[in-house]
Amino acid sequence: MPGFDLGLTPRNGGLTHVIDKGLGPRAWEDVLDTSGDFIDIVKLGWGTAYVTRNLERKLEVLREKRVVFGGTFFEVAYVQGKVDEYRRWLTELGLTHVEISDGTIEIPRERKLELIAEFARDFTVLSEVGSKDSEVVFAPYEWVQWIKEERDAGAWKVITESREGGTAGIFRPSGEMRTGLVDEIVHEIDVHDLVWEAPTKASQAWFVKHFGPDVNLGNIPPDEVIPLETLRRGLRGDTLKEVLLGNQPAAAE
Numbered sequence: 001m002p003g004f005d006l007g008l009t010p011r012n013g014g015l016t017h018v019i020d021k022g023l024g025p026r027a028w029e030d031v032l033d034t035s036g037d038f039i040d041i042v043k044l045g046w047g048t049a050y051v052t053r054n055l056e057r058k059l060e061v062l063r064e065k066r067v068v069f070g071g072t073f074f075e076v077a078y079v080q081g082k083v084d085e086y087r088r089w090l091t092e093l094g095l096t097h098v099e100i101s102d103g104t105i106e107i108p109r110e111r112k113l114e115l116i117a118e119f120a121r122d123f124t125v126l127s128e129v130g131s132k133d134s135e136v137v138f139a140p141y142e143w144v145q146w147i148k149e150e151r152d153a154g155a156w157k158v159i160t161e162s163r164e165g166g167t168a169g170i171f172r173p174s175g176e177m178r179t180g181l182v183d184e185i186v187h188e189i190d191v192h193d194l195v196w197e198a199p200t201k202a203s204q205a206w207f208v209k210h211f212g213p214d215v216n217l218g219n220i221p222p223d224e225v226i227p228l229e230t231l232r233r234g235l236r237g238d239t240l241k242e243v244l245l246g247n248q249p250a251a252a253e
Contacts, residue, residue: 008233008244015157016225017041017195017218019164022048025061028222032061035225039065041126041218043099045164046070059093071101071128071159078115079105087119101128103161103169109146113153120154126195127153130161130169140184147189157216160185162197164219170196177203182210191215204228205238213243 018039023031032039042065049055049069059067069090077086090098098119102112112127119125127150129143147158160182161169170178185194191211197219198204204224207215213232220228230236234243 013192013214014232015040015195015216015218016220016228017043017159017216018222018225019043019045019199019219020048020222021045021164022052023058023222025054025057028058028061031222031225032065035222035229036065038225038229041066041068041097043068043070043218046072047076049073056093059095063094066097066124067095068097068099068126069095071099072104074098074100075102075105075107078107083115087122090123096124097126098123099126099128099159100155101159101161103128103130103132109149113149116150116153116155125155126157126159127155128159128161132161132163132168134163134168134173136168140181143181143185144188147185147194151193157193157195158189159195159218160197162199162203162219164199166198166200166203171203175200177206179206186211201227201231201238204231205236208232208239209242 042062077083100116116125116127129146150158162171166175167173195216195218198217199219208231231239234240
């Protein structure tokens, strides 16, 4: 910490959900050493957990964090009829969180809700709404209905899909955010019940300016955790006026 106090109010909320694409245990030790205070959830993306040779050692390093495997991994288990085996494996690994999604394959709506309810008996469930196919566009009322249903079924938080590059779901294929969709969702849903996938600086800054520093943001690369924290605290030009000044003129020295 610096040798002076800026008088910034500590942040009391706002989950930072980090996507891991295959870092090793030693790399995670470095990440946690520098930015661990600002990481709330670590997602081992897609099926990376399945091909990670030293998975148990990696999970030991991450033992103080909420760790979840990517929703695509769950979808693979579903299509292969191995959901029960998947559940047992998570338990054997000591995981307490699970992501349930249908962004790539089609799971009948009622079945997805049943799966959320079943897993919620033993795990904290993060469900995900939205398609990974950039050509698939759902109406705002569908997003709202599905989010409400999944929360009612037992999901702790609902993640809004964007992919790791910000090209689907709440984003257009061009990378432009569907801001009207976002506003329509929060008109009906408590923003704190949602985790917005925001892998780019522009999207992170938009969410912080729009909903405040305590907004839940996901799919943050490990090396972007500290930059995001500076956005949350107004220590970056993108959000300084909104977070620290409330868009008021700066005080004179």
